[in-house]
Amino acid sequence: MSRFAYVNSGFLPHRDACVHIEDRGFQFGDAVYEVWGVRDGHLLDEQGHFDRLYRSLDQLDILFERSQYSLLVTIHELLRRNRIRNGLVYLQISRGVAPRDHAFPQANIAPTVVLTAKRFNFDAxxxxxxxxxxxxxxxxxxxxxxxxxxxxxxxxxxxxxxxxxxxxxxxxxxxxxxxxxxxxxxxxxxxxxxxxxxxxxxxxxxxxxxxxxxxxxxxxxxxxxxxxxxxxxxxxxxxxxxxxxxxxxxxxxxxxxxxxxxxxxxxxxxxxxxxxxxxxxx
The missing domain is CATH 3.20.10.10 (D-amino Acid Aminotransferase, subunit A, domain 2)
Structure with missing residues (x-):
């Protein structure tokens, strides 16, 4: 079965997922992430991970306007496409793409959003x-x-x-x-x-x-x-x-x-x- 990922605004085959070479997450580690365990299709400690995600974004002054609900809908669609009931979901949000410079970009740029999901052997x-x-x-x-x-x-x-x-x-x-x-x-x-x-x-x-x-x-x-x-x-x-x-x-x-x-x-x-x-x- 093909594996799917999500980048910015669309789903695509995992092997084709990529970000721009000048994405600040790639260049500087200017990004945050979260990982949810998934058990029987349910995100474990769902709210706690969302709360920490938005706190991390705030601490790094990354302007991210998508709601928790919007992200949650995307996460569940990714799980559905990958047919995952038990596994892990990885979410990464970077400051976005801009010409390489250590300081923050002067103009507002759209954050880069990447989501992946994989099966995990909880029995092991x-x-x-x-x-x-x-x-x-x-x-x-x-x-x-x-x-x-x-x-x-x-x-x-x-x-x-x-x-x-x-x-x-x-x-x-x-x-x-x-x-x-x-x-x-x-x-x-x-x-x-x-x-x-x-x-x-x-x-x-x-x-x-x-x-x-x-x-x-x-x-x-x-x-x-x-x-x-x-x-x-x-x-x-x-x-x-x-x-x-x-x-x-x-x-x-x-x-x-x-x-x-x-x-x-x-x-x-x-x-x-x-x-x-x-x-x-x-």
């Missing part, structure tokens, strides 16, 4: 959750506004590649103070020896994860003690449990960090419980 992700994953730690070398979901992801790419080369699933980034910020594409969590659920508070050093927000709400509804504070790799090594969250991983147990086995080396009961509750709530 569920199998990973049954066994747990390994993460490694890496220095956090990203820019100072990680709260904006921009496409400037080279440090994330290098960290993810380092993890893959070591046979790990993810890399946790560590700041200059020796504290974990987040994963290269995920939110980092631990469960303390006292049973507290711990994740770093929102600031400009981490992305405000949408799955993170939902898991916090679930934890509060379950009366699980929650503390938003930074933690070190050493504290994580000695934790009762650890896990990551993201739009595609949901809640994914971590059983090894660097060369340290977490607890008994199997997914923790709280991690699995939060995963089940997250999926049930969607």
């Amino acid at each position: 992700a569920a199998q990973r959750a049954e066994h747990g994953i390994r993460v490694i730690t890496q220095d956090d070398e990203r820019w100072g506004r990680c709260d904006i979901k921009s496409v400037n992801l080279l440090p994330n790419v290098l960290a993810k590649q380092a993890a893959r080369e070591e046979g790990a699933y993810e890399a946790w980034l560590v700041d200059g103070s020796g504290l974990v910020t987040e994963g290269s594409s995920t939110t980092a969590w631990i469960v303390s020896r006292d049973g507290e659920l711990i994740t770093r508070p929102l600031d400009n050093h981490i992305l405000p994860g949408i799955t993170r927000k939902t898991v916090i709400a679930i934890a509060k509804s379950m009366s699980i003690p929650l503390v938003e504070r930074a933690f070190s790799p050493e504290e994580a090594h000695s934790s009762r449990e650890a896990f990551i969250t993201s739009a595609s991983s949901f809640v994914m147990p971590v059983v090894q960090i660097d060369d340290k086995i977490i607890a008994n080396g199997t997914p923790g009961s709280l991690s699995l419980s939060l995963r089940n509750e997250y999926l049930r709530a969607q």
Whole structure:
């Protein structure tokens, strides 16, 4: 079956989708993006991702006038054309096309909109959750506004590649103070020896994860003690449990960090419980 993409105002075969050579997203990374998980045709955490999208656009002063409803109609048509019931939707919006200059274009230009969709094997992700994953730690070398979901992801790419080369699933980034910020594409969590659920508070050093927000709400509804504070790799090594969250991983147990086995080396009961509750709530 042919795969379809959407660029600016039309659907076209995925292999033919392209943007102008002077698109500022291509030239400067002057663009934002969002990713939705799709389960049974439903966008997971739909509103949260839209809210973050429009916040990121506002933070970069990208003038984008299309409504959420208009984007949603386009997303569902793209899913229909690709016959996707379970998968991922990727949306990227750049400032648009203009002669190459670091400063913003003086004249108003139309943003470039790109949408793609693909199938995703959630069964394979569920199998990973049954066994747990390994993460490694890496220095956090990203820019100072990680709260904006921009496409400037080279440090994330290098960290993810380092993890893959070591046979790990993810890399946790560590700041200059020796504290974990987040994963290269995920939110980092631990469960303390006292049973507290711990994740770093929102600031400009981490992305405000949408799955993170939902898991916090679930934890509060379950009366699980929650503390938003930074933690070190050493504290994580000695934790009762650890896990990551993201739009595609949901809640994914971590059983090894660097060369340290977490607890008994199997997914923790709280991690699995939060995963089940997250999926049930969607």
